[in-house]
Amino acid sequence: MRVTFGVLNALSALVLLVGVFGVVQPRFWALDVPLTAIALVLLVSAVGLLAKLPWALRALTVAAWVSFALGLLVVSLILLTMVFLRGIHGDFGVAALAVSSLIVALLVPYTVVLPALELLWLKRQSAESRP
Amino acid sequence: MTPRTLRRLLAIWLGVLCVCSMLIFCAVRMDRTRSPTGPYVVSIWERGQRSARTVVASEPEHALAGEAARRGTQRVVERIVDSAPILLHSWLLLGHSLVPARDGLSATYQGRTAYATPDDLLALEAYEHIVPLGPLSLIMGIDVNKVLAALSRELGTEPVELLRHASFRRFAVTSDSGYPREFREADVTVDAVRKSIQDAARYLARNQRRDGSFRYELNAVTGGDSEDYNFPRHAGATYFLARAANQLHDTVLARAALRGAAFMKDRFTLHCGAHACVGEGDQVDVGSSALAVLGYAELLAGGNEEFRAPTLDLAGFLRSQQRADGEFQHFYSVSEQHPIDIQVEYYTGEATFALARANRVSGDARDLEAARRALSFLVTRSAWFLGSHYFWGAEHWTCQALADLWQRAPDPVALRFCLDWQAVNRNLQFEAPPAPADYDGGISRGPFMAPRLTPTASRLEAAVATLEVARAAGVPAAEVALLEHQVKRAFAFLLRYQFSPGPTHLMPNPRQLAGGFPGSPLDLHVRIDYPQHAAGALLRYWELEQK
Numbered sequence: 001m002r003v004t005f006g007v008l009n010a011l012s013a014l015v016l017l018v019g020v021f022g023v024v025q026p027r028f029w030a031l032d033v034p035l036t037a038i039a040l041v042l043l044v045s046a047v048g049l050l051a052k053l054p055w056a057l058r059a060l061t062v063a064a065w066v067s068f069a070l071g072l073l074v075v076s077l078i079l080l081t082m083v084f085l086r087g088i089h090g091d092f093g094v095a096a097l098a099v100s101s102l103i104v105a106l107l108v109p110y111t112v113v114l115p116a117l118e119l120l121w122l123k124r125q126s127a128e129s130r131p
Numbered sequence: 132m133t134p135r136t137l138r139r140l141l142a143i144w145l146g147v148l149c150v151c152s153m154l155i156f157c158a159v160r161m162d163r164t165r166s167p168t169g170p171y172v173v174s175i176w177e178r179g180q181r182s183a184r185t186v187v188a189s190e191p192e193h194a195l196a197g198e199a200a201r202r203g204t205q206r207v208v209e210r211i212v213d214s215a216p217i218l219l220h221s222w223l224l225l226g227h228s229l230v231p232a233r234d235g236l237s238a239t240y241q242g243r244t245a246y247a248t249p250d251d252l253l254a255l256e257a258y259e260h261i262v263p264l265g266p267l268s269l270i271m272g273i274d275v276n277k278v279l280a281a282l283s284r285e286l287g288t289e290p291v292e293l294l295r296h297a298s299f300r301r302f303a304v305t306s307d308s309g310y311p312r313e314f315r316e317a318d319v320t321v322d323a324v325r326k327s328i329q330d331a332a333r334y335l336a337r338n339q340r341r342d343g344s345f346r347y348e349l350n351a352v353t354g355g356d357s358e359d360y361n362f363p364r365h366a367g368a369t370y371f372l373a374r375a376a377n378q379l380h381d382t383v384l385a386r387a388a389l390r391g392a393a394f395m396k397d398r399f400t401l402h403c404g405a406h407a408c409v410g411e412g413d414q415v416d417v418g419s420s421a422l423a424v425l426g427y428a429e430l431l432a433g434g435n436e437e438f439r440a441p442t443l444d445l446a447g448f449l450r451s452q453q454r455a456d457g458e459f460q461h462f463y464s465v466s467e468q469h470p471i472d473i474q475v476e477y478y479t480g481e482a483t484f485a486l487a488r489a490n491r492v493s494g495d496a497r498d499l500e501a502a503r504r505a506l507s508f509l510v511t512r513s514a515w516f517l518g519s520h521y522f523w524g525a526e527h528w529t530c531q532a533l534a535d536l537w538q539r540a541p542d543p544v545a546l547r548f549c550l551d552w553q554a555v556n557r558n559l560q561f562e563a564p565p566a567p568a569d570y571d572g573g574i575s576r577g578p579f580m581a582p583r584l585t586p587t588a589s590r591l592e593a594a595v596a597t598l599e600v601a602r603a604a605g606v607p608a609a610e611v612a613l614l615e616h617q618v619k620r621a622f623a624f625l626l627r628y629q630f631s632p633g634p635t636h637l638m639p640n641p642r643q644l645a646g647g648f649p650g651s652p653l654d655l656h657v658r659i660d661y662p663q664h665a666a667g668a669l670l671r672y673w674e675l676e677q678k
Contacts, residue, residue, distance in 0.1 A: 026265030076148055083152040084218075087159035088301075089230055089579055091565035096578035119132040 006049030013042035064118035071111025159215050163303045167210035172246050176205045176636035205636040209248045209304040217299035226272030231258040231581045232652045238282045240297040245285035254352050254637050258653040310634040311569050311627040316619045324673045330646030331666030332375040336387035343394030351655035354639040366422030368659040371667045373429035395423050403463045406448035413466040417452050418478040420445045421485035428488045446489035449482045450501050457508030480528025487535040503540040506532050510548035526552050530593035537600045549597040556590050557617050572620030583651040585661050591621050591668035599675050625665050
């Protein structure tokens, strides 16, 4: 699992960095700074896990909690925005709902499911390492 | 974290999210369907300015009766149907809390309430706040600064103070202003279409200067005129006027078309290699020359022989810009006398259509062959790109070229292309309900934005051309019926918003704007290409129905 999480965190970091600096134009600090910070935390934990460094699990704990908390926050904000706009504009059709739902569906595996699995694994690791 | 802790955490998160969602939804929603309960906002408008206002709880018909009796005034009653609070004192939330063209905003400050009704927001041009973000222009809700400034003037305070301490509500109204007018699909009759064409053409003729140029873009709510100018759009307006003059046998329109064409022929015709081209400066585009060809060819059809030689010369220029694969080089350097192989939107379709029309005048097989090759280039879709069935450019000229060429060089691939494009446009068409009834038939540009008229109109030009070919080519009746239904719904949308006479109470000079088509329900500007595309589509439909 150590290698799997290392690879997945490295991939998530890469997707975030490419997405922020390769796709999204122009630069906007409110988006760039937090996403870059998350990407760096993920990258550090990935390096630690893949290189079997002594601080790897601690780095993974930080990365997983940061991703999990921010993931829930981002998903919440998107859902609340959908509800707010639905309240303001009324029934605005299937297309807007489908696009918003697609965004949430794309985000959840990386921002909620992966860090949750990591946190569960970390718990098992700490239980197994106890004498 | 244990699985149990995770489950608990997610359950709490979901519960909090559901409660927050319910609270937000219930707080901000309004019921637009219920009957107006008041209060009633009664306004007196004079030459586009609001000169008096009162808010009454009942009997609005008697309010401001004295002011309404004055000459040149219009009284408008906006009945409040429902209202809801604006959440928090946030610039961002306030900006996104109003539905464009449908909602107003009230502010209560120190016991007094001021209303910015939909009419006020239209007059302020405050429904769309466009924020440039790099190469993008984002619409970030309403223009909060303009609205706050207007409300704070009425309440005798500063906008910042108002945003911090006032209590805001959005409200929905029904208005007796008569704009947009009620117009359904069943109202799209041959007579209604003819009148609309004539009004739009007269708008262009009325707003033409002596030298043949047009007032490029009139702002209905200020009466102002834009300094900009654009040759392809001038040529397009001239083309429409010439067509309308020929079809409606209208001498006023014919004179206007001649003036518009002479403006290009005598003042803005340059030498591009061995041929003439239209434009000015060091560089010209093929769009101006292509649309000039269309205009000249129409004038020729009306008996103006002096345009024969210029038509043939410009057609020669267009042919000389064509590449071996059928595409055109869209620019020509006049100073260095060579083509520039850069492409932009529209021009290939315009040049294709122009060469198809030029062939009718010249009888020159080279024009027909060039048009045929260009059409084939435009409609070829790569088998390797599955997205080609879902991503489309602006193909309104392509499908008009298809129709013009159909009898001489039928291209079934182009017909399939245009039918597929119209199927995509059908998906983008607003349908009421759930869309507002006024938007039914318009082409959507997003769920939270009002549709624009010209994208609908230009797609309609192509839709009617496609309909013409579909009927001639024996396309299955069910597909033709879908296209007919789509076309008539879109025309109803356009006719609802044409200035006939439009929201005259908001206009300093309604007569000048009569017959024009605005940019959108929120953008009451009339640029010369708006009536050109809208009435051009109507004219094409009228011609088809005459056949």
